[in-house]
Amino acid sequence: MKPADGVMFTGGAVQCPVAGRRGGRSFEASDWLAEEVPVALEFNGVAHAVMLATPLDLEDFALGFGLSEGILAHRGQLYGVERHDGAEGITLRLEIASAAFVRLKDRRRTLAGRTGCGLCGTESLAQVARPLLPLPVTQAPMASAAITRAMGELRALQALQQATGAVHAAAWCGADGEVRLLREDVGRHNALDKLVGALAVSSVNAASGFVAVTSRASFEMVQKTVCAGVPLLAAVSAATALAVQTAKRSGLTLVGFARGDDHVVYSHPQRLYS
Template sequence: MPHAPALPDPSCATSTLRALDADTPPAHRPLPVCRVEGTQAWSGVDEVIEEVPVALVFNGISHAVLLATPADLDDLALGFSLSEGILDSRGELYDLECFGATHGIELRLEIASSRFADLKTRRRNLAGRTGCGLCGVESLDALARPLTPVAAFTPIPIASVTLGLAKLPAWQRLREITGAVHAAAWIGRDGHIRALREDVGRHNALDKLLGHLAREGVDRRDGFVLVSSRASYEMVQKVAMLGIGCLVAVSAPTALAVKLATEAGVTLAGFARGEKLVVYSHPAGLGIPA
């Protein structure tokens, strides 16, 4: 399986790094294209989404390389850390710095020493590709992170899902410009979108959203996550790790995702389009009698 290119070790390549505190690369760029319609062809310009290797470095040790869109990287770092179980809370992240490197971007996180010790004992060198949530996992045992079932929550009205779906396109700015990104949205019980994050990778979009929710201290029992993609095992795992009880996907879930959602107490719905959706686990979370 091909992997994302590794970034230079900061201990031996510091000269290639530059601070990006207020100067992250653009999320998309204009590129020359040839447009064709029937037998006619003409030159033009198209906005193309950026896909950049992003290394997450914890207390000086590189842990993961993700291919991501260079936007909302602070949310990505925090969301990934929480949804992967590296951190238990926002307060365990002490500092975050962003650096540009020859081959991509490096996010340097300083975390609590106890959490770093736990990370070293279960470390996995994860090199992610777009849309691939488990590249680099070292063993099958690494898939089975213990999950506490999500706490009971007041059911989400079906009408709120319908309203959130209707509002989703207007919030997808990068998709409108490039047509090449996924979105993850946090939707309140009233159906209104409170936050949305976009990325070329669906897992990254979700991590960015989860990082935002953690940073803002949002009550995760008072809404649901809507994703513009299919729902994979790892996406269910990520929302469950943060105690979110309802995940709605525009496309299909996998059987493994349904199994985990059932075990974790997560209401999982797919094929959410217009007023239609298919509920695969815990329909009571959407006010539907079992």
């Protein structure tokens, strides 16, 4: 699809007639709206979560959700994903290994999906802060200029955001700041889950680069990044206190307010040099 300004994207938006005022004049036009649909995830026939998401890259979303939520230990535990479109939304039916299914039942969650909350429906406090394997500290440090480059490329590559103004993005960037993988969604957690899934099936070494996101750095964004084995998370907005605590404990370099040449480093600054 191609909006009026020439931005190209491959779905995730619908056109809608609109009217309003701009520059002191009334107008009527056709605008692009980001799609937001209920996406249900079923594991081995058992309903587990319903999230409101943009219906793009849903296989990546299914795999990334399973990995970042600690259901799947590795991508090989996901045997297949079937998509079923219905009048009320989309169902993703995942076939997973028996060990993963046992793990799922041990930490059962039912998420009443909302794009702004990643913990809706968590059944116990113990499920919130899962044990995370600390990230190794042996990676070569990256230049802070890589973050500047990544954030600039991220904005330029957000085709769906440019068309609708309503979606987040998460990108994996090489140590030089080049954006190599990017996923968009109305939900920031969903965008990161899609990226985690895309990373898992790619040939890149996740630990050799970093993740850049267009949102704040919340606790769950930190947790998902650590689960993906990525040593640095750069966010365009601030970090929360719990996110910083988790990043320090997990060995993650957490960067916030990454705008232009400016940024704030909250934890493990040794991975960056000027």
